[in-house]
Amino acid sequence: MSLRLDWSVLWSGQTGGWLLQGLLVTLELSALGWALALALGTLAGALRTLERAPLRAVAAAYVEFFRNVPLLVWMFFWYFGVPPFLPETVRRWLFAHGAEFWAAAVALGVYHGARMAEVIRSGIRAIPRTQFEAAAALGLSTAQVYRLVIVPVALRLIVPPGTSEALNLLKNSSVALTISVAELTFQTRQIETYTARALEALTAGTLIYLGLCLGVSRLMAAVERRVAIPGLIARAGLEAG
Amino acid sequence: MHRVLALLLLAALALAPTAPAWAETTLEKIARTGVLTIGTRTGSPPFAFINRNNEWVGFSIDLVEQAVKPAIERKLGRPIRVEKKESTPPTRIPLLQSNAVDLIAGTMTHTRSRAEQVDFSITFFVTGAQFLVKKGSPIRGIQDIAGKRIAAQQGSTNARIIRERVPAAQLREFPDQPAAFQALVQGQVDAYTNDGVQLAGLIAKAPNPGEWQIVGDFYSYEPYGMAMRKNESDFRHLVNVGLMEAIESGKYFELYDKWFGPKGEVPYPLTPEVRRFLQMQVVPR
Numbered sequence: 001m002s003l004r005l006d007w008s009v010l011w012s013g014q015t016g017g018w019l020l021q022g023l024l025v026t027l028e029l030s031a032l033g034w035a036l037a038l039a040l041g042t043l044a045g046a047l048r049t050l051e052r053a054p055l056r057a058v059a060a061a062y063v064e065f066f067r068n069v070p071l072l073v074w075m076f077f078w079y080f081g082v083p084p085f086l087p088e089t090v091r092r093w094l095f096a097h098g099a100e101f102w103a104a105a106v107a108l109g110v111y112h113g114a115r116m117a118e119v120i121r122s123g124i125r126a127i128p129r130t131q132f133e134a135a136a137a138l139g140l141s142t143a144q145v146y147r148l149v150i151v152p153v154a155l156r157l158i159v160p161p162g163t164s165e166a167l168n169l170l171k172n173s174s175v176a177l178t179i180s181v182a183e184l185t186f187q188t189r190q191i192e193t194y195t196a197r198a199l200e201a202l203t204a205g206t207l208i209y210l211g212l213c214l215g216v217s218r219l220m221a222a223v224e225r226r227v228a229i230p231g232l233i234a235r236a237g238l239e240a241g
Numbered sequence: 242m243h244r245v246l247a248l249l250l251l252a253a254l255a256l257a258p259t260a261p262a263w264a265e266t267t268l269e270k271i272a273r274t275g276v277l278t279i280g281t282r283t284g285s286p287p288f289a290f291i292n293r294n295n296e297w298v299g300f301s302i303d304l305v306e307q308a309v310k311p312a313i314e315r316k317l318g319r320p321i322r323v324e325k326k327e328s329t330p331p332t333r334i335p336l337l338q339s340n341a342v343d344l345i346a347g348t349m350t351h352t353r354s355r356a357e358q359v360d361f362s363i364t365f366f367v368t369g370a371q372f373l374v375k376k377g378s379p380i381r382g383i384q385d386i387a388g389k390r391i392a393a394q395q396g397s398t399n400a401r402i403i404r405e406r407v408p409a410a411q412l413r414e415f416p417d418q419p420a421a422f423q424a425l426v427q428g429q430v431d432a433y434t435n436d437g438v439q440l441a442g443l444i445a446k447a448p449n450p451g452e453w454q455i456v457g458d459f460y461s462y463e464p465y466g467m468a469m470r471k472n473e474s475d476f477r478h479l480v481n482v483g484l485m486e487a488i489e490s491g492k493y494f495e496l497y498d499k500w501f502g503p504k505g506e507v508p509y510p511l512t513p514e515v516r517r518f519l520q521m522q523v524v525p526r
Contacts, residue, residue, distance in 0.1 A: 080427060083429070095390070100413065177416060180395075180413040180414050180415050182414070189331045189395055193400070193401060194401060195354065196334055196352075196355045196359075198332075199335060199338070202335075
């Protein structure tokens with residue numbers, strides 16, 4: 001027996017359109033999830049470095065609770081677990097307006113936010129103590145110190161691990177298919193249903209994810225070059241030059 | 242970076258499976274190893290599922306053990322063992338093609354497009370798609386689903402038919418049955434569509450069977466077959482002989498009664514038409 005591959009299934013008929021639709025949903029889901037993850041991660045990461053213990057405890061509880069439960073469980077939690085507690089009208093509205101998509105975006109954002117918090121916390125810890133003191137000496141309040149000085153610097157420091165996290169989020173968005181979000185992996189399975197050609201569809205999906213991730217990491221490498229702070233982060237290129 | 246990308250693409254293409262070099266047929270493999278590996282389901286009662294005693298059982302598995310296996314043993318002149326692996330709609334064809342399993346015996350509908358990839362045995366079960374709804378739902382069949390949220394199992398033929406026949410229905414496709422049913426229980430969707438017999442299986446296992454109702458005429462025809470690698474007519478013939486002998490001897494109907502009879506896991510009476518159809522597939526000795 002032999003395995004005959006027919007790559008034309010990927011562009012004949014509707015399959016090309018499906019892949020494109022899936023790609024769009026993946027991008028939307030990831031962008032939304034990433035915005036949420038960055039916001040939650042920055043907040044929780046900053047809180048974890050404060051001197052006030054109750055705030056630190058709240059942030060630590062968030063991080064440990066959300067990053068130590070599998071993402072799949074969170075998907076089910078936000079899709080099946082939360083709606084029964086919402087008011088009837090909100091629930092009806094949500095079910096009629098793509099509840100699965102919002103549940104998936106929140107699941108991704110909250111889960112990766114917990115992981116991002118640790119990345120941002122390391123970024124803040126890497127900033128010399130003197131910066132805090134200098135900012136305070138200018139008469140800034142703690143909130144202002146963080147908002148105007150520390151967090152902007154920390155975000156510039158954590159571009160490389162932050163990129164890893166963003167790539168993880170992008171790939172993890174495929175878990176959303178378990179709650180019926182028609183993203184990229186879902187569409188590759190769809191093609192399999194229609195054409196019975198699983199290997200071709202899976203290969204297409206793999207290559208699209210690979211391309212997306214390579215694109216993101218390239219973009220982030222450019223960002224990293226632009227925002228690098230001389231003296232705080234040593235870049236091989238700068239050292240050699 | 243472009244060079245890296247090109248290299249990765251090349252590597253991916255090179256690693257993509259091409260024609261395997263071995264020429265061993267499925268029958269030769271079974272004769273050598275003494276093992277028939279089947280791909281089957283774990284959550285599709287009563288065809289193939291894990292029961293309360295944590296045993297992997299079902300109608301499809303019984304057919305392999307009691308109809309197909311004896312036919313192969315007789316041909317090979319040696320006892321063989323049946324080994325089970327899990328297969329789902331998206332994985333079952335790749336599992337066959339990669340030689341991970343030799344036979345798919347679960348709930349696979351024989352379709353013409355699938356038959357371009359794999360070969361099918363004679364039909365061993367006949368059902369059709371219907372809808373599962375809460376009692377009192379306005380949905381009475383496929384004519385009522387436009388604009389409604391309908392859950393379906395991904396990779397099934399039903400979702401495909403709905404997409405083509407009622408594009409206005411809002412399909413929500415779930416990879417497995419429990420998640421789709423949960424969405425129905427909570428009201429995320431208005432109905433769940435699947436093969437009638439699978440819906441009957443779901444109701445039988447639900448906590449409150451009285452709350453649910455199967456509605457609508459069959460809007461699809463779902464003949465289940467066992468699938469195997471393409472172009473191995475000797476192996477396919479043996480599978481068919483096993484199934485035909487079981488229908489001829491009445492063994493098939495005994496098993497049917499065990500799983501689908503009034504006291505079975507999922508009561509689903511055999512209609513006279515289907516009984517006749519099964520018998521007419523049996524060609525003379």
